[in-house]
Amino acid sequence: MGCLLAWCSNIIYFSGLSLCGEGSCSICVHARSRCVAMVDHLPNLGREAIMLKEIGFSSIDELFSDIPEGVRRDSPLNLPPPQTEEEILADARRLLGANVAINSRPNFLGAGLYENFVPSMVVAMATRGEFLTSYTPYQPEVSQGMLQALWEFQTMVSELVALPVSNVSMYDASTAAAEALNCAVRVHNKKATQKNVVYVTEWLPEHRLSVIENYSCGAETEIRTLKWDENGMVDLKSAESAHGSCAVYVEQPNPFGVIDENLAELKQIIGENTALVVGVNATSLGLLEAPGNWGADIVVAEGQPFGIGPTAGGPIYGIYACTEKYLRQMPGRIVGKTFDDKGKDAFTLTLSTREQHIRRHKATSNICSNETLIALMGGIHMALLGPMGIQKLALRNAAACQVTMAGILAHPKIDLLFTNGASYNEFTVVLPGPAKDALDHLDKLGVTAGLALCDVMSGADESWLHITATDQTNSEDVAALVDGLGNWIEGLGQSKEMVNHE
């Protein structure tokens, strides 16, 4: 019974020996149970002494003897005890079970990240271990599968947006937009009459604008604002001001959900020496003309609706496509087709001379890890949809948007913020009271009614409610939203009356 000290358990479970010689004292038993939590991860647990001896060391501590005493930790980590898989899973179920999944109730929250349905086969294929547990395909000879899948992804994105070049993913739509503007500055700054200047449309949400601002630090790019007309479309008269700048960034539909009909003309106005960067709703392209066909030079998008659920905001992936003019200045990884030395078709990463591991501080971007696996999921989803499938998906989104809008606008006290244009996937209404109050009220009724734009958009009125309807929205959801909003507005009237009485 010499085994009484806390350190004993440490020695036991990494030497695999029972110091007390019996193996039955409580601490040894405890040590074993702790050991169990890791034994399914560490194949050499309990064999340390043998391995150390073989290489001429007497203890694990000796392997850390190169860490100077002055910087060594003098106490163990103050963390909870190890857990087995079963215990972790139970905790995960309990904790995550406290969340409310958006699809467990009527949901109208989107704004760039959408409730969607991902066919079962997508995850089943993408999480095959050979894909899931591979690194960046630096060794093409044993990575043909991922490389080909990504090259096919590039082709499908290229077809979707009608531009010849696509990379294998950015982190999300916002970093894709930000890096697109940086790319445009590198390409156009020399000839630009407005040096280091880009324009972005007004009313960008903070989660876009702030990312663009942070990413613009390196080139010290000045970000100016392009105005809209009264319909929420780019004001073509003031667009002249962007002529001679490096780039103009617009969104289609705009952040309020309005489809902008002026963009082809916008490209005519700004001309060849200013990049038109379009942030597009990816599923809308089953219905709306591909941006490459009306003048877009770089197209960025949130890829999430293809491939993965909203997953609390990540991992998702940004789509990045462009014309050949921008190819050598674009960020991210690209796959090219080539041959092996016997003449057989093969794929490999290419144009890596743009990248940080070769060019270091002169790289076109610092991006290294990206969102490849999620792009793979997106590619599988796109392949399964096919041409008719993407059209139908867009039609479902468009129909849900129309039905929801019609239901809500039937209420006399709710108006559209922009009344003239068409909308896709989402739209914005002006409520007779604060949108946050409406959201709280409907939340209690079990409806997630959308987004109070003042939460994410500087200058937005507190009465503006952003509503998203997707292919997952059904008539019952719409009825619940309409009823709930009606109920809330009724309550508003009553509380006003009460105030008047007082």
Added chain:
Amino acid sequence: MSDLFAFDGAPEAGYAQPAPLLSDEEAIAGIPESIRRKSLPRWPRASEPELVRHYTWLSRRNFGIDTGFYPLGSCTMKHNPRVNEKIVQMATMNDLHPLAPTSHLQGLMAIFYEMQEMLAHCAGMDTVTLQPVAGAQGEFAAIRCIQEYHRSNGEGSRDKVIVPDSAHGTNPASAAMCGYQIIEIPSGDDGRLDLEALKAVVGDDTAAMMVTNPSTLGIFEPEIAEATEIVHNAGGQMYYDGANFNAILGKTSPGLMGFDAVHYNLHKTFSQPHGGGGPGSGPIGVKSHLAQFLPKPLVVREKDEQGLDGWSYGWEDPVNSIGKVQQWHGNSGAVVRAWAFYRRYGRDLEKMSEHAVLNANYLRHRILNPSEELASKIPAMPIDGAPARVVKHEFTLSMSPVKDATGVSGKDVAKRLLDYGYMAPTLYFPMIVPECLMVEPTETESKEVLDKFAEDFLTILTEDPELVKTAPHTTDVSRVDEVWAARNLVLRHSLGE
């Protein structure tokens, strides 16, 4: 070859969807004809069974940790526990919206909070944000915080960031994206930080120094505290690249070494699967003087009897936040996987580092000390990239003697290893080691695998040089022509055009 674009089946082939809520005409009623799509993307027309077979075929032409030993230095390719995948596929994780009311996200936020605290504790930092979605983005975000810190002190004129020549390429690239001028300092002859070289460049224009420790050579920098002091005395900030954090957990910390900011690679140290290039996750931790600049928002909590385990969680914006670097709250799925991973070890996380370091030293010894029988057949042996009695989680080999003796390059050996069923080590990095192979076995490889790898590696050195120079021979394709790819740039399928 299975060609995705050769699938051209029934016109409606593909995923069957429920009917829209309106007729097609009604659905598009408001959209002007002029902006409607004229021709659909030429995506394949394939059924599920055809695509399952296609992607299964592709997967079998791809090498992952599940396939075999993956000693890719600097990448920490450890086993990815499958329970983590199961957890993130739960509806109450997969179907969450980051802008939902906080009452819908309490469980996620509890995990976020625990991860913020755990990561801060392990690194000796005060505050952690989980927002950056990759190591490089973590570097960028942290250097932006440092930039704002200097500006807030009226020292915005500090315009240089120092990096050792052994640094990862992302370090100089990230600092340059913040607008900094990069000063690269040479390593000493032993591959370690050269304090004299540092002293020669440090000054009142120094904004920060970025250091990886253990370095990319797998060596712990013995004079790290001195380096930190030199930079701090000049008014600069110290940034810790956490790519090699797997080596030191529970043994030391960036905080103890004097660093002001650090990024973690959850896809390395905490086993987020790397997925062929991502997703990753690159949280950053900072000391208190930088916390007010962190990206927003952070998770905070207060006591609440009605709350989850007695707590109520909320978002809070740091007062002088740089804003956002990612659209939402980071790669939540990666954070949750990392949480499930860390829970396995808990307070014994140092065992993970001990085994990573044990395996690296063991493999290094096995490779550099062949049996007499093998040694007699090897014309020339590789040498240590950096001489040291012990390494940490990885080590480097210079293949120069082999190349000089037989003409077989580091790349040739790397390609030949593929024939033996291994992923190749990291090749030609760090650049300061000639003909470098960087080997990182991780803690999840058994002694038997390490023994066999060492034996196979040494056997390759005994093989006919021509056989090695023309390797690989047994892979799906033989050596790929990367030059042709870069010259011809075939970046998509022609679809018959």
